[in-house]
Amino acid sequence: MSHIQKLEKFISLFSPDNRVLVVINADPDAIASAMAVKRLLWRKVSEVKITYFNEIRRPDNLTMLRVLNIDIIPIKEIDEKNFDKFVVVDSQPDHHECFAMFRYDAIIDHHPLSCDCAVFNDIRPEYGACSTMMTEYIKAADIKPSKPLATAMLMGIKTDTSGFLRQTAMEDVRAFQFLYKYANPSLIARIEHAEFREKDVDFIARAIRKKKIINHRVYAHTGKIENPDQCVITADFFMKIDSANWSIVSGIYNQKLIIIIRNDGLRKSAGNTVKQAFDFIGSAGGHRTMARVEIKMEDLAKELSVSHSQAISSGSHAIDDSFISEWIIEKIELHAGTKTE
């Protein structure tokens, strides 16, 4: 089916009195794809609203919504009865229970095929971004995208392909070239620079004071934390140090020791390393470049009491942070390998 035939089939699902709900798991690619659906249906239906169910926390994504003036509505504010057509983009209905709340007229997605249960299904796993598919619809409809729409779709492609470092199709590159003519590069820079909230920077400052670098591995145990995301942000930040091959940032949250690991992907898998080092005592796993460990403080107290009985204050699970820090370093150094160029 040609792009124009796909467009015609998609548009033919709708009539002028329809009220359309586009449901997304909001990330840049999904947001941009939903905006494109809204544009395609402009003046063809009576209303299009975009709804999302995830919590949007990343400062860059929040900045994207703000500077591009994008209107998306949390799912709890949506009354299903006000809509009679449902579209999902950049996901399939079986990806999340919140998607399963609706019956879909159209699914447009680039993830591996798992659920093509709508009247209209366009699923192309070979594409790096759903925004690329939507760019082809926009081109087929002979629409000149507005600056916010083109900028959002460019962000969608750039994010999902990691700036073309991840799986990319020729179509993604072509869509990027097309969108670039209509987008605003200064807005993209503004969005991408918005990496931290002020309080994240304060947390990083605290972690910097605690950091230890051993064998090109940056360690920081930060003690009690408000949110494990703080460790994630800091672990990513430490990878910006030129000599860092790994970063290992830990903190205590909800009576659990959380350890976040990042590495550059050039050496031993972070996921395998944490499995070997911590599987015996907690949940530990991840991928080549990122991993996460969670250990109940009571289990850690038992483990540490064997070697550091003096560290346990009587009757509670409070353990001196310096012992925890040393214990993590010891475990990681034992299992992470020594290839440290």
Ligand SMILES: [Mn+2]
């Ligand atoms: Mn996507």
